[in-house]
Each structure stands twice: as C-alpha cells, then as structure tokens.
Amino acid sequence: NDQKDKGAYTVMTIISKDQKAGNYRLEYTERLTNPDIEKQVTYISDMIRLYNCTSVVADWGFGQFQCAKLQKAYQSRVKSCFYSTNIKNKLKYDTDTWMLSVDRNAFLEDIIEIVRRGNLQIPFKFPTKVDWFIKQICNTELRYSERTGNTSRSYEKLDKYAPNDSLHSLNYAYIASVVQLGETGLGPSVGSQAMNLGLPRPITT
Numbered sequence: 001n002d003q004k005d006k007g008a009y010t011v012m013t014i015i016s017k018d019q020k021a022g023n024y025r026l027e028y029t030e031r032l033t034n035p036d037i038e039k040q041v042t043y044i045s046d047m048i049r050l051y052n053c054t055s056v057v058a059d060w061g062f063g064q065f066q067c068a069k070l071q072k073a074y075q076s077r078v079k080s081c082f083y084s085t086n087i088k089n090k091l092k093y094d095t096d097t098w099m100l101s102v103d104r105n106a107f108l109e110d111i112i113e114i115v116r117r118g119n120l121q122i123p124f125k126f127p128t129k130v131d132w133f134i135k136q137i138c139n140t141e142l143r144y145s146e147r148t149g150n151t152s153r154s155y156e157k158l159d160k161y162a163p164n165d166s167l168h169s170l171n172y173a174y175i176a177s178v179v180q181l182g183e184t185g186l187g188p189s190v191g192s193q194a195m196n197l198g199l200p201r202p203i204t205t
Contacts, residue, residue, distance in 0.1 A: 010040065011029065011133075012044060013028070013029040013166070029166065044066075104155075105154050108167070111167075
C-alpha cells in the first residue's frame, strides 16, 4: 500500500553505472508482493540471469532463507548485508560468510546526494511503473541530534506511516555497484575493477 504501511515488503532494484560519466541508471525495479519465499527466490534468480547482474546485495532482513538460497546458486556474487550505526569503517566485509555490514547513514547520504545531483537516470516512459518508487525515495528527511556535544545526522521517514522501501532497495543496489567496481578500498576480495557493471537490457518480445 503506497499510502499507509501494512508491513514491509521486498523491493528489487537493478541499476547500472556509466563509469566514464559517473552516472547511474535505473534498469528495473519492482515490488514483490507474492509472499511465497520459494517463488521470490526463483523470480529474483531469473532476474539476476536476465540482467546479467554481476553483483547483488540483499538485505539480511530480507530473510536468511532467501539469502542462503541465492548464495548457494551464485556464491559470493550475492552478499547479504545489514545496516549498522555503530561501525568504525563505512563498510566491513566477512569473506567467510559473504556478509557486509555498512554504515547506514553514510551510504544513504551517498545515494541521496546522487539523486539530488541528477546523477540517477530514471526512465519515465511509463510513469505508473516508477511513480511509487520516486514517492518512496522522497519520503525521507535528514534529522540532527546532539549527544554530549556531538551532532549526528540520520535519515528517517518523513511520513512514518508511508513506506520508503524503494530508497533502501536503491541503496543496496548502489552498495552492490560500489562493491563490484572496487570502490570500497577493500581490494579484490570484495569487488574487482576489472569487471564492469554495465548491465544489458532485458529481452522483450
């Protein structure tokens, strides 16, 4: 429901990056409303192959079962991820479990700045397919808080009763790009600059 939250649902988002221009393009996004876990995994797996996704990041809250299934099929190409607000580095990677822990607000700040600068291209040929996506991204505000003289920033929902799942799905897609293109500073164990994240268009008939 776009108006009121009735529980979280899975949003799948696929992006590509023009490394020369530094711009991102929304290739595909969809709300997965079917609650059947096996069907979700099968569908996501089909989309990984269709778009030739070379890097996938899934919210650990998406489900241990789904992540395990996808990692069994795609190995380290699929990484589980969870947000942290108490982490020294922007990103930490466990090579044994293929688990990422990331600074929530740092990455949200990155992707929001990309959107603000106009560096995310969103195809608008069919507005009804993306208007919900845009509305959810816009349901976000920057909040400041102070503790012991230190000011901290966080990104929270503007309307707490409305969803902003698309923002976090976009953020995980962005993290997947950062990881794959070796922009983490953690070296080839996480991502390789030799592999381009340019994704082909889906085959349509």
